[in-house]
Amino acid sequence: MESKTIYFERLGGPTYIGRPNGEHAREVLKLDSLDENKNMRFVVDIPETTYNINSSYFLGLFGDSVRAAGSIEKFRERFTFRTHGKDYRVIDRGIERALVRDKGLGIQS
Amino acid sequence: MKKQTYNNQYLLQVRAEKALKQSLKDRSGSTKRPPYKRLPLDYLNKVKPNSTINETTEIVSLVVPKIFCLITNPEATLEFLASAANLVNFLNLKQLVLDHSEVEKHDLGAEVLLGFAIKEVEVAANYRNREIKISGKYPESDRKMRLINALGVVQKLEVEHRKSEDDKLEIFDFRGRKQVHLALGAEDDKNRGAKRFVDYLNRCLAYTKTELTQSGREDFLDYTGEIIDNAERHSDESKWYICGYLDDTDDGDSQQITDAKGANAAQQSESSDTAIEETEPQFCEIVIYNFGRSIADTFLELSDDSFAKSLVSPYIDHHTKKKLFTKTWRERDLLTLIALQSYISCQTKDADDDCGQGTVDLIEFFHRVSEETTDFESTHINMTIISGFTALYFDGKYRLTKNEKGREIIAFNDENDLNEKPDSNYVKSLTKAKFPGTLIAIRFPLSAKYIKPVEDESDNTPS
Numbered sequence: 001m002e003s004k005t006i007y008f009e010r011l012g013g014p015t016y017i018g019r020p021n022g023e024h025a026r027e028v029l030k031l032d033s034l035d036e037n038k039n040m041r042f043v044v045d046i047p048e049t050t051y052n053i054n055s056s057y058f059l060g061l062f063g064d065s066v067r068a069a070g071s072i073e074k075f076r077e078r079f080t081f082r083t084h085g086k087d088y089r090v091i092d093r094g095i096e097r098a099l100v101r102d103k104g105l106g107i108q109s
Numbered sequence: 110m111k112k113q114t115y116n117n118q119y120l121l122q123v124r125a126e127k128a129l130k131q132s133l134k135d136r137s138g139s140t141k142r143p144p145y146k147r148l149p150l151d152y153l154n155k156v157k158p159n160s161t162i163n164e165t166t167e168i169v170s171l172v173v174p175k176i177f178c179l180i181t182n183p184e185a186t187l188e189f190l191a192s193a194a195n196l197v198n199f200l201n202l203k204q205l206v207l208d209h210s211e212v213e214k215h216d217l218g219a220e221v222l223l224g225f226a227i228k229e230v231e232v233a234a235n236y237r238n239r240e241i242k243i244s245g246k247y248p249e250s251d252r253k254m255r256l257i258n259a260l261g262v263v264q265k266l267e268v269e270h271r272k273s274e275d276d277k278l279e280i281f282d283f284r285g286r287k288q289v290h291l292a293l294g295a296e297d298d299k300n301r302g303a304k305r306f307v308d309y310l311n312r313c314l315a316y317t318k319t320e321l322t323q324s325g326r327e328d329f330l331d332y333t334g335e336i337i338d339n340a341e342r343h344s345d346e347s348k349w350y351i352c353g354y355l356d357d358t359d360d361g362d363s364q365q366i367t368d369a370k371g372a373n374a375a376q377q378s379e380s381s382d383t384a385i386e387e388t389e390p391q392f393c394e395i396v397i398y399n400f401g402r403s404i405a406d407t408f409l410e411l412s413d414d415s416f417a418k419s420l421v422s423p424y425i426d427h428h429t430k431k432k433l434f435t436k437t438w439r440e441r442d443l444l445t446l447i448a449l450q451s452y453i454s455c456q457t458k459d460a461d462d463d464c465g466q467g468t469v470d471l472i473e474f475f476h477r478v479s480e481e482t483t484d485f486e487s488t489h490i491n492m493t494i495i496s497g498f499t500a501l502y503f504d505g506k507y508r509l510t511k512n513e514k515g516r517e518i519i520a521f522n523d524e525n526d527l528n529e530k531p532d533s534n535y536v537k538s539l540t541k542a543k544f545p546g547t548l549i550a551i552r553f554p555l556s557a558k559y560i561k562p563v564e565d566e567s568d569n570t571p572s
Contacts, residue, residue, distance in 0.1 A: 011293060015300045017334035018341075020288075028293050051304055052330035056338050089327065100516075 004034065005043045014051040022060020031061070035068045041078055048084045058094035066098035164199050170206040177209075179218040179396075179550050180493045183500040186219050187542035194226040197233045205230075207245035207262060212253060217354045217394035218550040220256055224265030231266065252356060260354055273358075279313040281306055281353030287341040299341070302351055303333045313355040313393065333397075336549055340399040349399040355392070398548035403497025404448045405441035421447050424527060433530050437538045445499040446536055447527070450518055490553040495544040500537040507535060 008016065011025045026032070034040050046053070062079070069075035072095050081091055174189050176182040196202060207227065209215075227243065234241045243266060247254045257263050258270045259280050283305060285298035307329050311320050321329065333351070340349040402410070411418040424447055428434055434443075492503040501521070509517045510525055521531035 012296060012300065015304045015330060015334070017303050017330070018297070018299050018338045020338075020342075021297070021299070025293060051307065052327050052334070054331045054334040054338075056335055086323070089324070090331065 001039055001041055002037065003041045003043065005045055007045050007047075008050060008053075009045075009047045013047065014049050016050070016053040016057040018054075019056035019060040022057040022062075024060075026061050026064070031065060035065050041080070043080050043082055045082045046084070046086070046088065048086065050086070050088075053088060053090050055090055055094055055097065058090050059098055062094065063098045066095050070099075072096070072099065165201050166199065167201050168204045168206075169196065169199065169202060170208060172208045173212050173215075173223070175211050175213045177212050177215040177219045177223075179222075179495060179544075179548065180216050180491045180502070180552060181214070183493060183495055183537065183544075184539045184542055187495075187539065187544055190219070190222050190226055191542055193223055194229070196227075196230045200237070200239075202230075202234065202241055203239075204242045205244075207243070209248045209253070209257065210246040212248045215248075215253060215256065216550060216552060217256065217260060217352060218396040218398070218548060220261035221350075221352050221396055222398075224260070224262040227262045228265040252358070255356055255358065256354060260352055277357040277359075279309060279353070279355040279357070281309040281351070283351045285337065285349050285351070287347040287349075299334065299337050302337065303330050306333050306351060306353060309353055310393070313357065336397050340397065340547065349397065352394075352396045354394045392552055395551045396548065398544075398546060400546035403441075403445070403499075403543075403545070404547060405444040405497050405499065408444045408448065409441070427528060428530075431528075436540075437533050438530050438536075439498075439538055441497060442499045442536055442538045445494075445496055445501065446521070446531060449494075449501070450516065450527070490551070492549070492551040492553075494547070494549050495539075496547040497545070498539045498543045500539055500544075502535045502537065507532070 006029060012021070016022070034042075062075075065079065066075045069078055072092075075095055081088070171189075171193060174182070174185050177186055177189070179186050196205065205227070207223075231241055231243065245262065247257065255276060255278060258272070259278055260282060263270050283302045285302045288297040288299070307321070307326055310329060311326075314320050337349055337351070341347075408418070408421060413422075421444060424443060425440055428440075428443055434440060490503070490505060494501045494503075507519055507521045507525070509519045512518055518525060518527060520527045520529065521535040522529050
């Protein structure tokens with residue numbers, strides 16, 4: 001089992017905002033190719049000094065990984081978030097949103 | 110008859126006379142368009158104002174409307190702003206008087222944009238080597254005057270004004286620019302602006318020895334960050350603007366109390382008036398705006414075979430088939446409304462794309478604050494999103510509700526059904542004026558649940 005730690009403080013901070021920033025971080029971390037290795041496990045270290053991670057940043061960075069995992073449980077199995085005691089609601093919210101498929105609202109005539 | 114020949118001396122004289130005439134013409138500034146007009150002003154005065162003022166006049170007096178609010182009176186306010194911006198075409202203008210004396214209600218967005226427009230008119234005139242004498246009349250209320258001084262036309266023109274030591278104002282004025290080259294780890298304007306804005310809010314709360322809770326801070330940042338993200342992604346312009354204003358000054362002629370009484374005059378008793386005076390929460394105003402394409406424009410420009418277009422087309426087709434569109438409910442209004450819904454964005458590329466989150470976050474935050482605010486009806490939150498010719502108004506009456514597919518929907522009708530027309534009081538189709546871009550304006554009380562007492566009373570420094 002391989003493991004990689006993603007240190008958020010190396011990605012910027014203390015605020016993490018913007019989908020392009022999240023996507024750029026994903027590109028630099030080469031998460032697309034790392035995701036293909038099903039034996040890879042990730043630890044995401046979020047420093048205590050973090051002010052906020054917003055939804056778009058999270059989705060830009062992890063959205064494709066969530067969908068590659070296919071479920072909340074499988075994603076959580078692969079990605080462990082080390083938050084130093086803080087509760088980041090954006091994590092659960094982001095995972096949930098990334099998994100919602102079938103875009104569109106459905107129109108009833 | 111001897112043929113007239115032109116010798117060199119005569120030709121030189123003719124040429125000199127022509128050159129002199131041209132030079133005099135250039136100096137008098139009688140060109141049809143002023144040579145200087147910055148892009149934002151050009152956006153503002155693209156809307157043809159319904160003005161009867163002759164553009165050759167030298168003296169103009171603009172009377173600011175009584176309800177000068179983008180949130181509650183968008184069309185008339187935007188129309189007035191277009192008139193102000195159009196002054197850039199008054200090439201003979203020497204004197205301008207801005208008369209706020211009749212203003213009964215105003216908001217941050219209206220005053221900020223007015224200041225913006227007048228400043229640009231002044232700069233354009235200076236560029237033509239002309240000077241415009243600008244003066245004005247304040248409204249009666251000190252509270253209104255403070256806003257104009259802090260972030261309105263007085264501030265933009267850098268006019269010296271009376272300040273009181275008792276004034277308790279917290280002002281935020283940030284201009285950001287889209288990051289072209291993303292450097293990992295570097296702080297861009299988006300992050301800097303959002304963080305500073307939260308710090309600003311904590312400074313506001315320090316007046317009452319309170320601060321944002323962690324969740325409050327997270328939510329404010331999330332909300333602000335998402336809006337800025339949207340502004341950068343959907344705007345032609347690389348710039349966005351965010352303003353904040355909190356007036357915690359204690360004076361007897363509070364606009365909040367005036368508004369409260371005005372909003373509920375028929376229902377309030379004397380005891381509730383006293384209760385409002387004693388416990389009126391702080392109101393914070395936020396305005397975030399960018400110039401460029403409107404929300405509807407970005408969808409209209411999509412190719413018919415784009416995935417994003419396929420998401421909205423069924424709605425357009427349905428409303429067309431049912432003949433629901435009218436002069437007050439148009440296709441672009443529907444597009445703007447649809448864009449608010451979750452997972453709908455002009456950037457959505459395929460079914461896996463989770464774009465379309467920002468506005469949902471904004472609405473969710475707004476509703477959370479609305480739910481947790483005080484019981485006073487007068488402290489309801491007002492919010493508007495104005496994009497192009499469509500203005501959406503929020504006051505908590507219509508809610509974002511999840512459907513069976515887990516999508517948040519807000520349709521602005523009792524059925525919460527996007528198949529039906531929305532309430533025209535909440536989804537307004539503007540005809541006389543528009544906002545050339547997207548503007549979000551919010552006025553809300555800071556909720557008790559987001560606020561906690563600072564633990565050490567001797568330390569008022571926000572964390």
